[in-house]
Amino acid sequence: MKLLEVMNVSKRFGGIIALNSVSMHIESGEILGLIGPNGSGKTTLINVISGFYKCDDGKIFFKGTEITHLPTFKRSGIARTFQVTRAFENLTTIENVILASYANTHDLAKSEERALEILEKLGLSHRMDIPARNLTLLERKRLELARAMAREAELLLLDEVMAGLKPYEIDELAEVLKEFNERGTSMMIVEHVMRSVRKLCNRVIVLHEGVKIAEGSFEEVSKDPNVRKAYLGEE
Amino acid sequence: MIKRSNRFLKQIIPIIAIILLALPFLLDSYTLHIIIMILLWSYLATAWNINGGYTGLISVGHSIFFGIGAYVAYFLFSWHGVSPWMGMCIAAGISAIASLMMYGALRYGIRGIYFALLTLACSIVLQDLFIALRERTGGSLGVWLPYLKGNNFVLFQFADKIYYYYIILAMYTCLLIAIKGLTNKVLVYCIAIREDEDVAASIGINVNKYRLLSLLISSVFVSIGGTFYFQYIRFIDPYTAFGLSTSLEMVFMAIFGGLYYLLGPTTGALLLVPLSEVFRILFGATYSGAHLIIYGILVILTIKIMPRGIFGKMEELILKKG
Numbered sequence: 173m174k175l176l177e178v179m180n181v182s183k184r185f186g187g188i189i190a191l192n193s194v195s196m197h198i199e200s201g202e203i204l205g206l207i208g209p210n211g212s213g214k215t216t217l218i219n220v221i222s223g224f225y226k227c228d229d230g231k232i233f234f235k236g237t238e239i240t241h242l243p244t245f246k247r248s249g250i251a252r253t254f255q256v257t258r259a260f261e262n263l264t265t266i267e268n269v270i271l272a273s274y275a276n277t278h279d280l281a282k283s284e285e286r287a288l289e290i291l292e293k294l295g296l297s298h299r300m301d302i303p304a305r306n307l308t309l310l311e312r313k314r315l316e317l318a319r320a321m322a323r324e325a326e327l328l329l330l331d332e333v334m335a336g337l338k339p340y341e342i343d344e345l346a347e348v349l350k351e352f353n354e355r356g357t358s359m360m361i362v363e364h365v366m367r368s369v370r371k372l373c374n375r376v377i378v379l380h381e382g383v384k385i386a387e388g389s390f391e392e393v394s395k396d397p398n399v400r401k402a403y404l405g406e407e
Numbered sequence: 408m409i410k411r412s413n414r415f416l417k418q419i420i421p422i423i424a425i426i427l428l429a430l431p432f433l434l435d436s437y438t439l440h441i442i443i444m445i446l447l448w449s450y451l452a453t454a455w456n457i458n459g460g461y462t463g464l465i466s467v468g469h470s471i472f473f474g475i476g477a478y479v480a481y482f483l484f485s486w487h488g489v490s491p492w493m494g495m496c497i498a499a500g501i502s503a504i505a506s507l508m509m510y511g512a513l514r515y516g517i518r519g520i521y522f523a524l525l526t527l528a529c530s531i532v533l534q535d536l537f538i539a540l541r542e543r544t545g546g547s548l549g550v551w552l553p554y555l556k557g558n559n560f561v562l563f564q565f566a567d568k569i570y571y572y573y574i575i576l577a578m579y580t581c582l583l584i585a586i587k588g589l590t591n592k593v594l595v596y597c598i599a600i601r602e603d604e605d606v607a608a609s610i611g612i613n614v615n616k617y618r619l620l621s622l623l624i625s626s627v628f629v630s631i632g633g634t635f636y637f638q639y640i641r642f643i644d645p646y647t648a649f650g651l652s653t654s655l656e657m658v659f660m661a662i663f664g665g666l667y668y669l670l671g672p673t674t675g676a677l678l679l680v681p682l683s684e685v686f687r688i689l690f691g692a693t694y695s696g697a698h699l700i701i702y703g704i705l706v707i708l709t710i711k712i713m714p715r716g717i718f719g720k721m722e723e724l725i726l727k728k729g
Contacts, residue, residue: 222609244608252609260602262667271599272610278592323610 174233175200175327175358176221176250181230183216183382190216192382193230198327203353204360205373205390209402212379214362215255218329221360222252235326248276251325253316255332255362259304265315266291266300273322283322290318293348310336317345321352328352328359334368346371378402427576431569439568443575445680447636450579452660452672454628457586459658460666461594462621463601464513467654468526471533472502472626474648476633478537481550481643484562491563495634502630506622513618527651534649549644552637563638571639578635582628586669589624597621598667629657659706665716674717 176198183191190213198204206214219225221232223244232240239247260268266287273283291297294314299307304315317333330349334342346368353359353372363369369376369390376393378386380402386393393399431439451473459465479501480494489497512525537544544550558565565571586594596617599607604614637643647653657672664675682705686698713720 224605224608243613245611245613248611254606254609258603258606260599260606262602263598271595274595275599275611319606319610 173200174198175235176360177233178217178221179231179233181217181220181227181232183213183220183225183227189382191220191227194379194382194384195230196377196384196387198358198360199375200326201353201356201358202374203349203358203372205369205376206360206362206379207364207366207369207376207393208379211381212402213382214379215331216382217379218252218331218360218362222250222329223247248323249326250329251320251323251327252329253320253331253333257309257312257316259307259312259315259319261305262303264301264303265296265307265311265318268304268315269318269322272319273324276323286324287318287322290321294318295344310341313337326356326358328357330359330361330363332362332364334363334365337365339367342368343371431572436568439572441681441684443568443572443639444684445676446572446575446579447632447639448656448660448676448680449673450575450582451629451632452657452664452676453579453582453586453669454625454632455657456661456666456672457594457597457628458621458625460661460668460671461601462597462618464618464622465519465523465658466509466526467523467651467658468509468528468530469625469629469657470649470651470653471505471526471530472629473633473636473653474530474533474537474643474645475502475505476630476635477637477643477648478544478550480634480637481552485550485553490561491634491638492561495563495631498634499627499630502626503623506626507619509626510619510622513622514615527654530649530651530654534645537645537649544645547645549642549647552641554641564641571635575635575639578631583669585624585628593617593620661716663706663709663716665718665720667715668718668722671716671718678717 174197178194178196180193180195181191182189182193194213194217206217208214216225220227223239223242223246227240230240231238234247234249260271263271266284269287269290270280270283273286274280277283288297288300291300294317296311296314296318299311304312307315313333313336317330320328320330334345337345342365349359349361349372361369361372373390376386376388376390377384378393378396378399380398385398385402386396388396430442434442455466455469458469476495476498479498480491483489483494483497484491509526509529512522517525538547540546552564555562555564556566558567558570596607596612599610599612600614600617608614633648660675660679661672662675663679664673664677665671679702683698683702686701690697690701709716715723
């Protein structure tokens with residue numbers, strides 16, 4: 173079953189075409205990798221799917237219903253992280269996560285329980301009473317992830333949550349994501365860390381200058397001549 | 408901010424309630440007047456704080472609602488003989504409509520300092536309008552409420568201050584209860600919006616809805632406070648009604664006591680109202696205006712030393728101890 177379907181979506185910023193008639197879909201239960209060189213439109217695609225940008229052309233369907241014109245807050249089945257980390261700076265770490273869950277469940281006790289569980293899993297529980305503004309960059313990345321997870325959405329859009337991590341930390345985080353996926357959450361991960369993409373993704377999409385240039389398994393995509401050209405230039 | 412147990416507060420609430428209820432029988436008329444003013448400013452600053460503190464929409468034009476509350480009640484009473492209680496409700500309705508216009512500005516992306524400037528400009532426009540329309544509004548000389556002898560509940564006029572005291576005490580209690588009732592949902596969302604509106608939207612909060620709600624609630628309460636002020640003082644002019652100083656008073660008290668805290672603005676009013684009274688007595692006759700300078704310096708120092716206000720500092724100290 174197609175969980176999310178993006179049809180011919182375009183997004184322009186003035187004269188720059190950030191997304192040029194991109195079509196893609198995410199199957200229910202899969203982990204899709206979205207890769208591409210810098211400036212290829214990966215984050216723009218996340219912004220369009222999550223409703224932060226209105227797309228100029230095209231349609232987006234989520235679970236069979238069109239959501240192209242829905243405001244962000246109504247896209248409740250979709251949770252996202254921000255590449256440049258953002259948080260409720262003056263609230264504590266756990267309050268950040270509780271709030272994300274609470275906005276969904278309206279049950280404070282349940283939200284708290286859930287927040288604790290997630291923070292424990294992400295190794296942030298020892299920092300839970302510290303204001304978010306005092307977290308290190310890595311901790312902030314985890315907070316991004318924790319907040320998105322707390323929403324219990326069907327689809328997670330993860331924008332470079334692994335950037336800056338050490339290899340063993342990547343493996344740790346990959347395990348957490350995998351476990352989450354096994355519980356039924358579909359994901360689209362934007363990543364430059366190929367180690368994690370190879371490990372996690374069933375399917376990979378490559379964007380280059382706003383155009384989808386390849387799609388397939390990691391092995392297929394990495395052998396694709398167009399992809400090699402986009403990453404390494406003409407041979 | 409979301410989960411915070413106030414066990415200490417809960418224990419002393421009955422004691423405070425008894426003291427507040429018995430207070431007017433123990434005080435002379437002048438002290439009672441000061442207490443009424445403290446309560447009124449606590450009420451106004453707390454109402455301002457819903458919007459300015461929790462949601463983070465710093466308005467320096469909340470005197471608009473204060474003025475509407477005062478003048479509309481006056482107009483309705485003096486032209487049509489409408490009871491000020493009714494006028495209070497109608498004025499609150501008009502204030503709500505006025506706050507819708509402010510909300511319109513937000514929808515067009517006017518935020519932060521630009522929002523502050525816009526609210527300031529609106530209040531100045533109203534002030535000048537009321538001065539210019541002399542025939543109808545009494546102009547810069549202001550308007551007096553014709554004094555009736557005795558205590559008349561229907562016309563909201565009392566010879567004894569004690570009635571005003573209980574009315575403002577009830578208003579203030581209602582406001583606190585209203586905020587407490589909201590805490591579970593609306594205020595938490597408002598705080599989220601203040602902290603980061605994009606993140607708030609990303610976790611499913613309807614940013615516009617809760618902004619509008621906080622503006623509406625805040626403006627309606629301030630407007631009711633305006634009506635009370637006029638009925639109590641029995642005089643209002645455009646400078647008090649729509650002036651910058653009235654707006655800033657609310658802002659200062661909230662910042663001084665601690666934005667983000669339920670009782671922050673009250674703490675601010677509790678200290679600043681008597682302080683400005685003392686300064687006025689000390690310097691008022693010989694150096695008029697000096698009390699405002701000292702007042703201003705104090706506020707600057709507080710922000711410098713205690714950016715989260717007195718309440719924030721107190722909490723910090725308690726947390727460190729415990």
